[in-house]
Amino acid sequence: MTSQIAAHADFDDIRYAQLWEDADVLTDALATKPGATLVSICSAGDNALAMLMLDPARIVVVDLSQAQIECLNLRIGAYRNLDHQSFVELMGSRPSDRRSELLTKALAEAGEATLAFWKAREADVVAYGAGGCGKFERYFRLFKNRVLPLVHSRATIDAIFQPRDRAAREEFVDRRWNNWRWKLMMSLFFSRYAMGRLGRDKAFFDHVEGSVAAHVQRRIRHAAVDCDPSVNPYLYWIMHARHGEHLPMAWRAENFETIRERLERIEIRPGSLEAFVSTGEKADGFNLSDIFEYMSPEVFAEVYGSVLDASNAGARIVYWNMMAPRRVPQAFRDRVITRAEIERDGKAVDKAFFYSDFVVEDVAP
Numbered sequence: 001m002t003s004q005i006a007a008h009a010d011f012d013d014i015r016y017a018q019l020w021e022d023a024d025v026l027t028d029a030l031a032t033k034p035g036a037t038l039v040s041i042c043s044a045g046d047n048a049l050a051m052l053m054l055d056p057a058r059i060v061v062v063d064l065s066q067a068q069i070e071c072l073n074l075r076i077g078a079y080r081n082l083d084h085q086s087f088v089e090l091m092g093s094r095p096s097d098r099r100s101e102l103l104t105k106a107l108a109e110a111g112e113a114t115l116a117f118w119k120a121r122e123a124d125v126v127a128y129g130a131g132g133c134g135k136f137e138r139y140f141r142l143f144k145n146r147v148l149p150l151v152h153s154r155a156t157i158d159a160i161f162q163p164r165d166r167a168a169r170e171e172f173v174d175r176r177w178n179n180w181r182w183k184l185m186m187s188l189f190f191s192r193y194a195m196g197r198l199g200r201d202k203a204f205f206d207h208v209e210g211s212v213a214a215h216v217q218r219r220i221r222h223a224a225v226d227c228d229p230s231v232n233p234y235l236y237w238i239m240h241a242r243h244g245e246h247l248p249m250a251w252r253a254e255n256f257e258t259i260r261e262r263l264e265r266i267e268i269r270p271g272s273l274e275a276f277v278s279t280g281e282k283a284d285g286f287n288l289s290d291i292f293e294y295m296s297p298e299v300f301a302e303v304y305g306s307v308l309d310a311s312n313a314g315a316r317i318v319y320w321n322m323m324a325p326r327r328v329p330q331a332f333r334d335r336v337i338t339r340a341e342i343e344r345d346g347k348a349v350d351k352a353f354f355y356s357d358f359v360v361e362d363v364a365p
């Protein structure tokens with residue numbers, strides 16, 4: 001099976017230098033028993049690494065984009081060769097004046113292609129951290145440096161991250177944050193045209209329905225009022241281009257050693273999910289990111305069917321939708337059980353707030 005999106009989008013450079021999907025929500029939903037075989041889309045690699053906390057026997061990591069696989073290769077080198085403080089400095093969570101040295105150290109055992117890939121990006125790593133040098137992060141940086149200052153003062157931006165109760169959060173968003181400049185900026189910056197040009201490949205919007213700005217506005221309200229923004233590392237990075245006290249799961253100090261010890265369990269398979277599911281191998285859990293959204297409904301149904309064929313009985317399939325609706329296709333409803341309660345719990349606390357749907361489906365035993 002060939003991959004539909006591969007024919008349309010340009011994957012030459014890093015698109016996501018860090019993973020903008022909440023690994024806490026992902027691993028809570030997957031909840032596989034120790035010893036499982038898991039499959040994960042790579043993207044920047046952080047969630048495949050976080051899945052090691054589930055103590056699987058192995059994780060097969062796939063991605064169409066070699067640039068994205070290089071993000072995981074760098075991380076693997078960084079876990080092996082750096083301590084935690086150095087790791088978060090290299091990634092850009094923390095300020096650092098020694099990223100060049102840390103990059104060299106992290107790449108000590110890297111293959112030629114990985115070394116060349118990252119040496120060509122050294123200036124960006126030094127300036128923004130390895131987690132800041134993708135197209136998506138550039139887009140957020142442009143937002144933070146050029147757009148946000150036109151709308152809010154530094155004090156108002158920092159005030160988002162002061163802990164307060166729900167009622168006070170609601171008042172902050174309604175009275176202080178949602179001024180007319182913010183509303184105007186949202187409609188301009190999140191137009192399809194701007195997002196397609198600056199952040200996401202235009203091909204990705206082929207199947208998206210509704211206004212991006214309205215969707216983002218609703219999700220920001222959820223993140224800032226229903227959830228507690230003061231503990232949200234994704235929001236913090238968007239507003240500061242680095243992390244505060246709170247980090248994504250795979251980057252936390254308390255998970256560093258366990259992930260390091262289990263790195264051997266990661267098996268990288270450059271190529272599509274479609275290629276993996278046609279090998280005849282079977283898995284107990286799948287992290288499919290939001291890749292279904294990038295496919296037409298017909299191709300989605302075909303790929304979904306082959307994921308079912310590559311599943312052990314009771315396997316769990318987890319994925320997000322940003323905008324386009326994707327859930328078990330009609331043809332496979334009798335082979336799948338939707339875990340509505342787990343979905344609801346995940347959606348309620350999802351710190352990567354831009355997704356409209358979170359899907360958890362079990363392959364019937």
Ligand SMILES: C[S@@+](CC[C@H](N)C(=O)[O-])C[C@H]1O[C@@H](n2cnc3c(N)ncnc32)[C@H](O)[C@@H]1O
Pocket residue numbers: 003005011015016018019020021041042043044062063064065068271272273274289290291294
């Ligand atoms: C779908 S994108 C979404 C990124 C994500 N929302 C994030 O924040 O990182 C994640 C990755 O999926 C890869 N991808 C898309 N379709 C794929 C497919 N059919 N098989 C394997 N990888 C795929 C892309 O190359 C990209 O690196």
